[in-house]
Amino acid sequence: MQIYLPIAEMAVNFWLMLGIGALVGLISGMFGIGGGFLLTPLLILFGIPAPIAVVSGANVSAAASMSSLMPQIERKTIDFRLALIMTISGVIGVGVGSMIFKYLQNIGYADVMVKIAYVVLLGFVGISLLRESITSYLNAKKNVKAATPHDTRPKKSNIGYKLPLKMRFPRSKLFISVLPPIVLGFVIGVLSAMMGVGGGFLLIPALIYIVNMPPSLVVGTSAFQVLVFASATSFVQGINSGGLDLVLAGVLIIGAVVGAQLGSIIGRKIKGEELRILLGSIILLLALVIAGELFITPQKLFETSSAGGGL
Protein backbone atom coordinates (compact mmCIF):
# COMPACT_ATOMS: atom_id res chain seq x y z
CA MET A 1 0.00 0.00 0.00
CA GLN A 2 1.52 3.28 -1.13
CA ILE A 3 0.95 6.49 0.80
CA TYR A 4 1.72 9.97 -0.47
CA LEU A 5 3.80 12.30 1.72
CA PRO A 6 2.70 15.94 1.38
CA ILE A 7 5.99 17.57 2.46
CA ALA A 8 8.45 15.08 0.96
CA GLU A 9 6.28 15.05 -2.20
CA MET A 10 6.71 11.38 -2.88
CA ALA A 11 5.00 8.07 -2.16
CA VAL A 12 6.29 5.44 0.27
CA ASN A 13 5.17 1.97 1.23
CA PHE A 14 2.95 2.22 4.32
CA TRP A 15 3.86 -1.20 5.75
CA LEU A 16 7.56 -0.71 5.20
CA MET A 17 7.50 2.58 7.12
CA LEU A 18 5.41 0.99 9.87
CA GLY A 19 8.01 -1.79 10.14
CA ILE A 20 10.93 0.63 10.27
CA GLY A 21 9.13 2.58 12.99
CA ALA A 22 8.54 -0.58 15.01
CA LEU A 23 12.19 -1.65 14.74
CA VAL A 24 13.46 1.74 15.86
CA GLY A 25 10.88 1.83 18.66
CA LEU A 26 11.96 -1.60 19.87
CA ILE A 27 15.58 -0.52 20.17
CA SER A 28 14.54 2.74 21.78
CA GLY A 29 12.37 0.98 24.36
CA MET A 30 15.01 -1.60 25.21
CA PHE A 31 17.93 0.73 25.73
CA GLY A 32 16.42 4.15 26.31
CA ILE A 33 18.13 5.64 23.27
CA GLY A 34 16.38 7.63 20.59
CA GLY A 35 17.13 5.44 17.64
CA GLY A 36 17.75 8.41 15.37
CA PHE A 37 21.16 6.99 14.43
CA LEU A 38 19.30 4.09 12.82
CA LEU A 39 16.14 5.80 11.61
CA THR A 40 17.61 8.73 9.69
CA PRO A 41 19.99 6.64 7.51
CA LEU A 42 17.21 4.12 6.86
CA LEU A 43 14.84 6.85 5.68
CA ILE A 44 17.52 8.31 3.41
CA LEU A 45 18.18 4.82 2.05
CA PHE A 46 14.52 4.59 1.00
CA GLY A 47 14.71 7.86 -0.90
CA ILE A 48 13.41 10.39 1.64
CA PRO A 49 15.27 13.71 1.16
CA ALA A 50 17.88 14.16 3.91
CA PRO A 51 16.48 17.30 5.62
CA ILE A 52 13.09 15.61 5.91
CA ALA A 53 14.65 12.38 7.20
CA VAL A 54 16.53 14.26 9.95
CA VAL A 55 13.57 16.26 11.26
CA SER A 56 10.94 13.55 10.91
CA GLY A 57 13.40 11.10 12.50
CA ALA A 58 13.80 13.38 15.51
CA ASN A 59 10.03 13.65 15.80
CA VAL A 60 9.68 9.88 15.83
CA SER A 61 12.47 9.57 18.42
CA ALA A 62 10.48 11.92 20.65
CA ALA A 63 7.43 9.68 20.37
CA ALA A 64 9.39 6.48 20.99
CA SER A 65 11.20 7.91 24.01
CA MET A 66 7.94 9.23 25.48
CA SER A 67 6.44 5.80 25.02
CA SER A 68 9.34 4.06 26.76
CA LEU A 69 9.53 6.75 29.43
CA MET A 70 5.99 6.22 30.71
CA PRO A 71 6.53 2.75 32.25
CA GLN A 72 9.75 4.08 33.78
CA ILE A 73 7.88 6.98 35.38
CA GLU A 74 5.43 4.54 36.93
CA ARG A 75 8.28 2.41 38.21
CA LYS A 76 10.08 5.55 39.42
CA THR A 77 13.25 4.45 37.63
CA ILE A 78 14.27 7.96 36.58
CA ASP A 79 16.60 10.33 38.33
CA PHE A 80 14.96 13.59 37.32
CA ARG A 81 17.43 15.78 39.16
CA LEU A 82 20.42 14.31 37.39
CA ALA A 83 18.57 14.20 34.06
CA LEU A 84 17.65 17.89 34.31
CA ILE A 85 21.20 18.97 35.09
CA MET A 86 22.55 17.00 32.15
CA THR A 87 19.79 18.22 29.84
CA ILE A 88 20.46 21.89 30.59
CA SER A 89 24.21 21.55 30.04
CA GLY A 90 23.38 19.44 26.98
CA VAL A 91 21.33 22.20 25.40
CA ILE A 92 24.26 24.61 25.88
CA GLY A 93 26.47 21.92 24.35
CA VAL A 94 24.25 21.73 21.28
CA GLY A 95 24.66 25.48 20.76
CA VAL A 96 28.46 25.31 21.10
CA GLY A 97 28.61 22.16 18.96
CA SER A 98 26.84 23.77 16.03
CA MET A 99 29.29 26.71 16.20
CA ILE A 100 32.25 24.30 16.15
CA PHE A 101 30.68 22.49 13.23
CA LYS A 102 30.31 25.74 11.28
CA TYR A 103 33.94 26.60 12.00
CA LEU A 104 35.12 23.19 10.77
CA GLN A 105 32.93 23.55 7.70
CA ASN A 106 34.63 26.83 6.88
CA ILE A 107 38.05 25.19 7.10
CA GLY A 108 36.67 22.46 4.86
CA TYR A 109 37.42 19.44 7.01
CA ALA A 110 34.12 19.16 8.86
CA ASP A 111 33.24 15.76 7.44
CA VAL A 112 36.65 14.21 8.02
CA MET A 113 36.94 15.46 11.59
CA VAL A 114 33.43 14.50 12.58
CA LYS A 115 33.56 11.03 11.05
CA ILE A 116 36.98 10.16 12.45
CA ALA A 117 35.96 11.45 15.89
CA TYR A 118 32.79 9.41 15.62
CA VAL A 119 34.57 6.17 14.72
CA VAL A 120 37.16 6.57 17.48
CA LEU A 121 34.57 7.49 20.09
CA LEU A 122 32.05 4.81 19.19
CA GLY A 123 34.78 2.19 18.85
CA PHE A 124 36.17 3.06 22.27
CA VAL A 125 32.75 3.17 23.96
CA GLY A 126 31.61 -0.03 22.25
CA ILE A 127 34.72 -2.02 23.15
CA SER A 128 34.83 -0.90 26.78
CA LEU A 129 31.10 -1.52 27.18
CA LEU A 130 31.46 -5.00 25.73
CA ARG A 131 34.55 -5.84 27.80
CA GLU A 132 32.95 -4.78 31.05
CA SER A 133 29.57 -6.38 30.39
CA ILE A 134 31.03 -9.68 29.22
CA THR A 135 33.30 -9.82 32.27
CA SER A 136 30.46 -9.18 34.67
CA TYR A 137 28.24 -11.61 32.76
CA LEU A 138 30.85 -14.35 33.15
CA ASN A 139 31.42 -13.45 36.80
CA ALA A 140 27.72 -13.60 37.50
CA LYS A 141 27.55 -17.06 35.93
CA LYS A 142 30.51 -18.36 37.93
CA ASN A 143 29.52 -16.78 41.17
CA VAL A 144 25.77 -16.89 41.60
CA LYS A 145 25.67 -16.40 45.34
CA ALA A 146 27.64 -13.14 45.20
CA ALA A 147 25.09 -11.53 42.90
CA THR A 148 23.48 -9.18 45.38
CA PRO A 149 21.82 -6.14 43.77
CA HIS A 150 24.74 -3.98 44.73
CA ASP A 151 27.25 -6.16 42.96
CA THR A 152 25.58 -5.72 39.61
CA ARG A 153 26.84 -2.18 39.68
CA PRO A 154 29.77 -2.00 37.33
CA LYS A 155 33.20 -0.94 38.45
CA LYS A 156 33.08 2.45 40.12
CA SER A 157 34.80 5.52 38.90
CA ASN A 158 35.86 7.82 41.69
CA ILE A 159 35.80 11.05 39.76
CA GLY A 160 32.43 12.17 41.15
CA TYR A 161 33.54 11.67 44.74
CA LYS A 162 36.84 13.51 44.40
CA LEU A 163 35.66 16.73 42.76
CA PRO A 164 34.13 19.68 44.64
CA LEU A 165 30.54 21.06 44.44
CA LYS A 166 28.96 17.91 45.75
CA MET A 167 25.26 17.44 45.45
CA ARG A 168 22.89 14.76 46.66
CA PHE A 169 20.99 12.66 44.10
CA PRO A 170 18.57 10.74 46.33
CA ARG A 171 17.06 8.67 43.54
CA SER A 172 20.44 7.30 42.43
CA LYS A 173 21.66 7.12 46.04
CA LEU A 174 24.65 9.21 45.02
CA PHE A 175 26.42 12.06 46.73
CA ILE A 176 28.74 13.31 44.02
CA SER A 177 30.12 16.45 42.47
CA VAL A 178 27.81 18.06 39.89
CA LEU A 179 30.78 18.65 37.60
CA PRO A 180 30.89 15.22 35.87
CA PRO A 181 27.17 15.29 34.91
CA ILE A 182 27.45 18.90 33.71
CA VAL A 183 30.57 18.19 31.63
CA LEU A 184 29.11 14.96 30.25
CA GLY A 185 25.83 16.60 29.30
CA PHE A 186 27.76 19.39 27.60
CA VAL A 187 30.09 17.03 25.70
CA ILE A 188 27.19 14.87 24.52
CA GLY A 189 25.35 18.01 23.41
CA VAL A 190 28.39 19.17 21.43
CA LEU A 191 28.81 15.77 19.81
CA SER A 192 25.16 15.35 18.89
CA ALA A 193 25.08 18.80 17.30
CA MET A 194 28.18 17.99 15.27
CA MET A 195 27.15 14.52 14.25
CA GLY A 196 23.49 15.25 13.68
CA VAL A 197 22.16 12.44 15.83
CA GLY A 198 21.07 12.33 19.44
CA GLY A 199 23.67 11.13 21.90
CA GLY A 200 21.65 8.41 23.64
CA PHE A 201 24.15 5.67 22.93
CA LEU A 202 26.93 7.79 24.40
CA LEU A 203 24.80 8.86 27.34
CA ILE A 204 24.13 5.36 28.60
CA PRO A 205 27.75 4.25 29.01
CA ALA A 206 28.55 7.67 30.51
CA LEU A 207 25.79 7.32 33.09
CA ILE A 208 26.89 3.81 33.99
CA TYR A 209 30.62 4.23 34.15
CA ILE A 210 31.35 7.87 34.89
CA VAL A 211 28.36 9.10 36.88
CA ASN A 212 28.10 5.64 38.45
CA MET A 213 24.34 5.57 38.37
CA PRO A 214 22.55 2.32 39.28
CA PRO A 215 21.89 0.41 36.00
CA SER A 216 18.18 0.12 36.79
CA LEU A 217 17.82 3.92 36.50
CA VAL A 218 19.92 4.36 33.38
CA VAL A 219 17.32 3.49 30.71
CA GLY A 220 14.63 5.77 32.14
CA THR A 221 16.97 8.68 32.80
CA SER A 222 18.40 8.43 29.31
CA ALA A 223 14.91 8.20 27.76
CA PHE A 224 13.96 11.42 29.54
CA GLN A 225 16.90 13.25 28.04
CA VAL A 226 16.27 11.81 24.60
CA LEU A 227 12.69 13.06 24.84
CA VAL A 228 13.82 16.62 25.57
CA PHE A 229 16.55 16.58 22.93
CA ALA A 230 14.48 14.97 20.19
CA SER A 231 11.51 17.28 20.79
CA ALA A 232 13.79 20.30 20.64
CA THR A 233 15.47 19.05 17.44
CA SER A 234 12.14 18.31 15.80
CA PHE A 235 10.86 21.78 16.68
CA VAL A 236 13.94 23.92 15.94
CA GLN A 237 15.14 22.06 12.84
CA GLY A 238 11.57 21.74 11.62
CA ILE A 239 11.13 25.51 11.68
CA ASN A 240 14.53 26.09 10.06
CA SER A 241 14.24 23.64 7.19
CA GLY A 242 10.47 23.07 7.00
CA GLY A 243 11.24 19.36 6.79
CA LEU A 244 8.73 17.88 9.23
CA ASP A 245 6.43 15.60 7.25
CA LEU A 246 3.62 14.73 9.62
CA VAL A 247 2.24 11.96 7.40
CA LEU A 248 5.62 10.23 7.34
CA ALA A 249 6.20 10.90 11.05
CA GLY A 250 2.67 9.74 11.85
CA VAL A 251 3.11 6.35 10.18
CA LEU A 252 6.56 5.85 11.74
CA ILE A 253 5.23 6.93 15.15
CA ILE A 254 2.48 4.31 15.09
CA GLY A 255 5.14 1.64 14.60
CA ALA A 256 7.59 3.25 17.00
CA VAL A 257 5.32 3.62 20.03
CA VAL A 258 4.18 0.00 19.78
CA GLY A 259 7.79 -1.11 19.26
CA ALA A 260 8.91 0.96 22.24
CA GLN A 261 6.37 -0.71 24.53
CA LEU A 262 7.48 -4.17 23.42
CA GLY A 263 11.09 -3.02 23.78
CA SER A 264 10.63 -1.90 27.36
CA ILE A 265 8.94 -5.21 28.24
CA ILE A 266 11.86 -7.11 26.70
CA GLY A 267 14.34 -4.74 28.35
CA ARG A 268 12.91 -5.51 31.79
CA LYS A 269 13.21 -9.24 31.23
CA ILE A 270 16.84 -9.13 30.14
CA LYS A 271 19.56 -8.82 32.76
CA GLY A 272 21.51 -5.57 32.94
CA GLU A 273 24.78 -7.01 31.73
CA GLU A 274 23.11 -8.84 28.86
CA LEU A 275 21.45 -5.61 27.81
CA ARG A 276 24.84 -3.91 27.92
CA ILE A 277 26.39 -6.65 25.80
CA LEU A 278 23.68 -6.03 23.19
CA LEU A 279 24.12 -2.26 23.30
CA GLY A 280 27.91 -2.59 23.14
CA SER A 281 27.57 -4.78 20.04
CA ILE A 282 25.25 -2.27 18.36
CA ILE A 283 27.62 0.63 19.10
CA LEU A 284 30.62 -1.32 17.85
CA LEU A 285 28.73 -2.32 14.71
CA LEU A 286 27.84 1.31 14.10
CA ALA A 287 31.50 2.29 14.49
CA LEU A 288 32.49 -0.39 11.97
CA VAL A 289 29.85 0.74 9.47
CA ILE A 290 31.02 4.35 9.63
CA ALA A 291 34.65 3.27 9.42
CA GLY A 292 33.70 1.20 6.38
CA GLU A 293 32.13 4.25 4.76
CA LEU A 294 35.46 6.05 5.13
CA PHE A 295 37.60 3.35 3.54
CA ILE A 296 35.41 1.44 1.09
CA THR A 297 34.51 2.97 -2.26
CA PRO A 298 30.85 3.95 -1.99
CA GLN A 299 28.37 2.14 -4.22
CA LYS A 300 26.55 5.35 -4.98
CA LEU A 301 29.10 8.00 -5.83
CA PHE A 302 26.55 10.56 -6.91
CA GLU A 303 23.91 12.22 -4.83
CA THR A 304 21.35 14.66 -6.23
CA SER A 305 18.90 17.14 -4.84
CA SER A 306 15.37 15.80 -4.69
CA ALA A 307 12.84 16.96 -7.25
CA GLY A 308 10.11 17.28 -4.67
CA GLY A 309 10.11 18.34 -1.08
CA GLY A 310 10.36 22.03 -1.90
CA LEU A 311 13.96 21.78 -0.72
Place this chain on the structure above:
Amino acid sequence: MKNFAALILGFAIILAPQAGFAQRTKLAAALFDEQVLLTSSFSGTKVTIFGAVEAAGDSNPDVVVLVRGPDRPAWISKKIKVLNLWVGQKRVFFDAAPTFFGVVSTKNIDEITAKDTQKLYGLTAASQVNISPNYTKFDFAEDFKNSFISEREKQKLYLNDPKGVKIEGSGLFRADVKMPDLTPPGLYTVKVLVFKNGRPVDTNLQSFVVTKVGMERTIFEFAKKHTITYGIFGVMLAVGAGFLSARVFRRFQGA
Protein backbone atom coordinates in the same frame (compact mmCIF):
# COMPACT_ATOMS: atom_id res chain seq x y z
CA MET B 1 -14.53 17.64 -21.22
CA LYS B 2 -14.58 21.09 -22.73
CA ASN B 3 -11.22 20.15 -24.21
CA PHE B 4 -12.98 17.62 -26.33
CA ALA B 5 -15.36 20.11 -27.85
CA ALA B 6 -12.38 22.24 -28.83
CA LEU B 7 -10.53 19.21 -30.07
CA ILE B 8 -13.39 18.02 -32.24
CA LEU B 9 -13.70 21.50 -33.67
CA GLY B 10 -9.96 21.43 -34.33
CA PHE B 11 -10.19 18.10 -36.05
CA ALA B 12 -13.08 19.35 -38.15
CA ILE B 13 -11.05 22.31 -39.32
CA ILE B 14 -7.99 20.18 -40.01
CA LEU B 15 -9.71 17.35 -41.71
CA ALA B 16 -11.99 19.55 -43.83
CA PRO B 17 -10.57 19.99 -47.30
CA GLN B 18 -8.99 23.42 -47.56
CA ALA B 19 -7.60 23.89 -50.99
CA GLY B 20 -5.89 27.17 -50.21
CA PHE B 21 -3.62 25.72 -47.49
CA ALA B 22 -2.93 22.37 -49.03
CA GLN B 23 0.84 22.70 -48.69
CA ARG B 24 0.84 23.37 -44.94
CA THR B 25 0.88 20.54 -42.37
CA LYS B 26 -1.66 21.33 -39.69
CA LEU B 27 -1.89 20.18 -36.08
CA ALA B 28 -4.55 20.12 -33.39
CA ALA B 29 -4.01 18.62 -29.94
CA ALA B 30 -5.61 18.54 -26.52
CA LEU B 31 -5.03 17.03 -23.11
CA PHE B 32 -7.30 14.38 -21.69
CA ASP B 33 -7.05 15.91 -18.18
CA GLU B 34 -6.24 19.47 -17.30
CA GLN B 35 -5.22 18.64 -13.78
CA VAL B 36 -3.52 15.87 -11.87
CA LEU B 37 -4.53 15.53 -8.23
CA LEU B 38 -2.02 14.51 -5.59
CA THR B 39 -4.14 12.53 -3.15
CA SER B 40 -3.01 10.33 -0.28
CA SER B 41 -2.98 7.33 -2.60
CA PHE B 42 -1.06 9.06 -5.42
CA SER B 43 1.68 6.80 -6.74
CA GLY B 44 2.24 8.23 -10.19
CA THR B 45 -0.01 8.95 -13.11
CA LYS B 46 -0.30 8.95 -16.87
CA VAL B 47 -0.92 12.05 -18.96
CA THR B 48 -2.63 11.52 -22.29
CA ILE B 49 -2.48 13.90 -25.23
CA PHE B 50 -4.83 13.45 -28.20
CA GLY B 51 -4.46 15.14 -31.52
CA ALA B 52 -4.57 15.09 -35.24
CA VAL B 53 -2.16 16.11 -37.96
CA GLU B 54 -3.08 16.67 -41.51
CA ALA B 55 -0.11 15.82 -43.60
CA ALA B 56 0.54 17.72 -46.75
CA GLY B 57 2.37 15.72 -49.36
CA ASP B 58 3.32 12.07 -49.33
CA SER B 59 5.67 11.40 -46.43
CA ASN B 60 4.24 10.81 -42.98
CA PRO B 61 4.94 13.56 -40.43
CA ASP B 62 6.64 12.75 -37.13
CA VAL B 63 5.12 13.84 -33.87
CA VAL B 64 7.17 14.71 -30.79
CA VAL B 65 5.49 15.54 -27.47
CA LEU B 66 7.43 17.28 -24.69
CA VAL B 67 6.07 17.40 -21.15
CA ARG B 68 8.00 19.72 -18.89
CA GLY B 69 7.46 20.09 -15.14
CA PRO B 70 8.12 23.19 -13.03
CA ASP B 71 11.74 24.37 -12.77
CA ARG B 72 13.56 24.16 -9.50
CA PRO B 73 17.15 24.79 -8.46
CA ALA B 74 19.02 21.49 -8.26
CA TRP B 75 22.46 20.10 -7.53
CA ILE B 76 24.49 16.94 -7.89
CA SER B 77 27.43 15.99 -5.74
CA LYS B 78 30.02 13.28 -6.10
CA LYS B 79 31.87 11.67 -3.22
CA ILE B 80 35.63 12.05 -3.49
CA LYS B 81 38.66 10.94 -1.50
CA VAL B 82 40.29 13.44 0.83
CA LEU B 83 43.47 12.30 2.64
CA ASN B 84 42.71 8.87 1.17
CA LEU B 85 39.34 8.73 2.95
CA TRP B 86 35.89 8.95 1.37
CA VAL B 87 34.81 12.14 3.03
CA GLY B 88 34.91 14.95 0.49
CA GLN B 89 32.52 15.91 -2.23
CA LYS B 90 32.37 18.00 -5.37
CA ARG B 91 29.14 19.69 -6.26
CA VAL B 92 27.60 21.32 -9.33
CA PHE B 93 24.50 23.49 -9.21
CA PHE B 94 21.77 24.05 -11.77
CA ASP B 95 19.77 27.25 -11.34
CA ALA B 96 16.58 25.93 -12.92
CA ALA B 97 16.34 22.29 -13.88
CA PRO B 98 12.97 20.89 -14.92
CA THR B 99 11.65 18.63 -12.16
CA PHE B 100 10.02 16.51 -14.83
CA PHE B 101 10.92 16.21 -18.48
CA GLY B 102 9.36 13.61 -20.73
CA VAL B 103 9.89 13.24 -24.46
CA VAL B 104 7.65 10.86 -26.38
CA SER B 105 7.67 10.52 -30.13
CA THR B 106 6.57 8.40 -33.06
CA LYS B 107 10.13 7.17 -33.52
CA ASN B 108 13.61 7.72 -32.16
CA ILE B 109 14.23 11.49 -32.21
CA ASP B 110 17.66 10.94 -33.74
CA GLU B 111 15.83 9.55 -36.77
CA ILE B 112 13.37 12.45 -36.76
CA THR B 113 15.75 15.37 -36.80
CA ALA B 114 19.40 16.43 -36.52
CA LYS B 115 21.15 16.85 -33.17
CA ASP B 116 21.41 20.61 -33.62
CA THR B 117 17.69 20.94 -34.23
CA GLN B 118 17.02 18.77 -31.16
CA LYS B 119 19.12 21.16 -29.13
CA LEU B 120 17.52 24.30 -30.57
CA TYR B 121 14.02 23.03 -29.90
CA GLY B 122 14.93 21.57 -26.51
CA LEU B 123 14.03 17.99 -27.34
CA THR B 124 16.64 16.46 -25.07
CA ALA B 125 17.09 16.65 -21.30
CA ALA B 126 20.66 17.88 -21.90
CA SER B 127 19.32 20.97 -23.66
CA GLN B 128 16.89 21.67 -20.80
CA VAL B 129 19.39 21.52 -17.94
CA ASN B 130 21.90 24.33 -17.68
CA ILE B 131 24.90 24.42 -15.39
CA SER B 132 24.89 27.40 -13.05
CA PRO B 133 27.26 30.09 -14.47
CA ASN B 134 29.62 29.88 -11.46
CA TYR B 135 30.27 26.21 -12.17
CA THR B 136 30.74 26.15 -15.94
CA LYS B 137 34.47 26.80 -15.49
CA PHE B 138 35.04 23.41 -13.83
CA ASP B 139 36.18 20.65 -16.15
CA PHE B 140 33.98 18.11 -14.35
CA ALA B 141 30.80 20.19 -14.68
CA GLU B 142 29.70 18.64 -18.00
CA ASP B 143 30.23 15.09 -16.66
CA PHE B 144 28.24 15.93 -13.56
CA LYS B 145 25.41 17.29 -15.68
CA ASN B 146 25.23 14.02 -17.61
CA SER B 147 25.21 12.06 -14.35
CA PHE B 148 22.49 14.35 -13.02
CA ILE B 149 20.36 13.56 -16.05
CA SER B 150 20.92 9.83 -15.72
CA GLU B 151 20.08 9.96 -12.00
CA ARG B 152 16.79 11.66 -12.85
CA GLU B 153 16.21 9.09 -15.58
CA LYS B 154 16.58 6.35 -12.94
CA GLN B 155 13.90 8.10 -10.91
CA LYS B 156 11.71 8.20 -14.04
CA LEU B 157 11.60 11.99 -13.76
CA TYR B 158 13.36 12.39 -17.09
CA LEU B 159 12.29 9.99 -19.74
CA ASN B 160 12.45 9.38 -23.42
CA ASP B 161 10.03 7.03 -25.13
CA PRO B 162 10.46 6.74 -28.92
CA LYS B 163 7.26 4.67 -29.13
CA GLY B 164 5.14 6.86 -26.89
CA VAL B 165 3.16 8.46 -29.72
CA LYS B 166 0.78 6.20 -31.63
CA ILE B 167 -0.23 7.67 -34.95
CA GLU B 168 -2.74 6.25 -37.38
CA GLY B 169 -2.92 6.58 -41.13
CA SER B 170 -5.70 9.14 -40.81
CA GLY B 171 -3.36 11.44 -38.88
CA LEU B 172 -4.99 10.90 -35.49
CA PHE B 173 -2.47 10.37 -32.71
CA ARG B 174 -2.35 9.65 -29.03
CA ALA B 175 0.60 10.18 -26.69
CA ASP B 176 0.95 8.71 -23.21
CA VAL B 177 3.47 10.09 -20.74
CA LYS B 178 4.00 8.27 -17.46
CA MET B 179 4.80 10.36 -14.42
CA PRO B 180 6.22 8.85 -11.20
CA ASP B 181 5.17 9.46 -7.60
CA LEU B 182 8.06 11.92 -7.28
CA THR B 183 6.28 14.27 -9.69
CA PRO B 184 6.17 17.60 -7.88
CA PRO B 185 3.15 19.92 -7.94
CA GLY B 186 3.11 22.91 -10.25
CA LEU B 187 2.41 23.98 -13.80
CA TYR B 188 3.34 21.53 -16.54
CA THR B 189 3.63 22.52 -20.16
CA VAL B 190 2.97 20.15 -23.04
CA LYS B 191 4.47 21.04 -26.38
CA VAL B 192 3.52 19.06 -29.44
CA LEU B 193 5.83 19.41 -32.42
CA VAL B 194 5.26 18.05 -35.90
CA PHE B 195 8.38 17.34 -37.93
CA LYS B 196 8.55 16.76 -41.62
CA ASN B 197 11.77 15.85 -43.37
CA GLY B 198 13.64 16.77 -40.21
CA ARG B 199 12.16 20.25 -39.92
CA PRO B 200 9.50 21.43 -37.49
CA VAL B 201 6.37 22.44 -39.37
CA ASP B 202 3.81 23.10 -36.66
CA THR B 203 3.61 23.28 -32.88
CA ASN B 204 0.93 23.36 -30.25
CA LEU B 205 1.27 24.38 -26.60
CA GLN B 206 -0.91 23.09 -23.77
CA SER B 207 -0.62 23.10 -20.03
CA PHE B 208 -1.95 21.30 -17.00
CA VAL B 209 -1.45 21.59 -13.28
CA VAL B 210 -0.39 19.02 -10.72
CA THR B 211 -1.90 19.99 -7.42
CA LYS B 212 -2.33 18.65 -3.92
CA VAL B 213 -5.88 18.17 -2.70
CA GLY B 214 -7.64 17.20 0.51
CA MET B 215 -5.60 16.34 3.57
CA GLU B 216 -2.31 16.55 1.64
CA ARG B 217 -3.04 20.14 0.68
CA THR B 218 -4.22 21.10 4.16
CA ILE B 219 -1.08 19.75 5.82
CA PHE B 220 1.23 21.29 3.25
CA GLU B 221 -0.34 24.74 3.40
CA PHE B 222 -0.58 24.72 7.17
CA ALA B 223 3.10 23.75 7.43
CA LYS B 224 4.10 26.64 5.15
CA LYS B 225 1.83 29.31 6.63
CA HIS B 226 1.98 28.50 10.34
CA THR B 227 5.50 27.12 10.71
CA ILE B 228 5.73 27.52 14.47
CA THR B 229 2.26 26.17 15.24
CA TYR B 230 2.97 23.24 12.95
CA GLY B 231 6.25 22.54 14.78
CA ILE B 232 4.56 22.65 18.18
CA PHE B 233 1.74 20.48 16.89
CA GLY B 234 4.28 17.95 15.59
CA VAL B 235 5.98 17.64 18.98
CA MET B 236 2.62 17.40 20.76
CA LEU B 237 1.53 14.67 18.37
CA ALA B 238 4.71 12.67 19.01
CA VAL B 239 4.57 13.05 22.79
CA GLY B 240 0.83 12.41 22.85
CA ALA B 241 1.20 9.24 20.79
CA GLY B 242 3.93 8.02 23.11
CA PHE B 243 1.79 8.75 26.15
CA LEU B 244 -1.29 7.11 24.69
CA SER B 245 0.52 3.94 23.64
CA ALA B 246 1.96 3.50 27.12
CA ARG B 247 -1.54 3.85 28.60
CA VAL B 248 -3.02 1.34 26.17
CA PHE B 249 -0.28 -1.19 26.82
CA ARG B 250 -0.64 -0.82 30.56
CA ARG B 251 -4.30 -1.70 30.29
CA PHE B 252 -3.48 -4.75 28.17
CA GLN B 253 -0.99 -5.98 30.68
CA GLY B 254 -3.52 -5.42 33.44
CA ALA B 255 -0.86 -3.86 35.62
